[in-house]
Amino acid sequence: MFARLEGLDKIKEKDVKEVATLLSELISAFDRSAIAHEVGKIKTNGDLYIAACGVAKQRLDSTKRVMAFSVDMFAITQRFNNEHKTQLRISMGIDDGPVTAAVLGTDKFSYDVWGETVSIADFLQLNAVPGTILVTQEVYERLEGLYNFDPGPDIELPEINQTLATWLLTNPTSSLFDSYSRDHKASIPQDTANNSGVAIEN
Numbered sequence: 001m002f003a004r005l006e007g008l009d010k011i012k013e014k015d016v017k018e019v020a021t022l023l024s025e026l027i028s029a030f031d032r033s034a035i036a037h038e039v040g041k042i043k044t045n046g047d048l049y050i051a052a053c054g055v056a057k058q059r060l061d062s063t064k065r066v067m068a069f070s071v072d073m074f075a076i077t078q079r080f081n082n083e084h085k086t087q088l089r090i091s092m093g094i095d096d097g098p099v100t101a102a103v104l105g106t107d108k109f110s111y112d113v114w115g116e117t118v119s120i121a122d123f124l125q126l127n128a129v130p131g132t133i134l135v136t137q138e139v140y141e142r143l144e145g146l147y148n149f150d151p152g153p154d155i156e157l158p159e160i161n162q163t164l165a166t167w168l169l170t171n172p173t174s175s176l177f178d179s180y181s182r183d184h185k186a187s188i189p190q191d192t193a194n195n196s197g198v199a200i201e202n
Helices: 016-036 062-084 116-127 137-143 179-183
Strands: 002-006 040-045 048-053 089-094 100-104 110-114 132-136 155-157 162-164 166-170 198-201
Touching: 002 062, 002 116, 016 040, 016 048, 016 062, 048 062, 062 089, 062 132, 062 137, 089 116, 116 132, 116 155, 116 162, 132 137, 137 166
Parallel strands: 048 198, 089 132
Antiparallel strands: 002 048, 002 089, 040 048, 100 110, 132 166, 155 162
């Protein structure tokens, strides 16, 4: 799963220290939700949050967990907006498939994932409008009946010379949460965040 925060340019008009505190608060809330859903945060990069499920430990319900976490991110962002009078929005892309994962480097090493599934999720996010989640046919088939998807646009993937059918989840709300996420709502903590993470699932 790739998630991008829109509207950070407005926050950046504030004092630098205040911006760092606000972003740390929001990312920390995302991290707590990821832990609750047993989704692994990969990294954050500027306005991008990347996460995955089923990489370190294979899970049969990884698709469901990633989507529940993704929907929770929308609720967390809305609560953050209400509390701080901001107007942040999220656009997301989710694919389902195999990935390669490794710890890279020896100095300031980082954990990363790559592969076609990662590239597709990233491309989906780039084509998703703020306030929506764009998913592949594979994700749709796993979650059909649990979420109210609409047909999305067909997207050309020049890197692999393929046209991708997509499905769209618009304005995700807490009414779509499964029982697990309802029982594990992530509050916005006041402590500082570990600045890493966006998700792709296996």
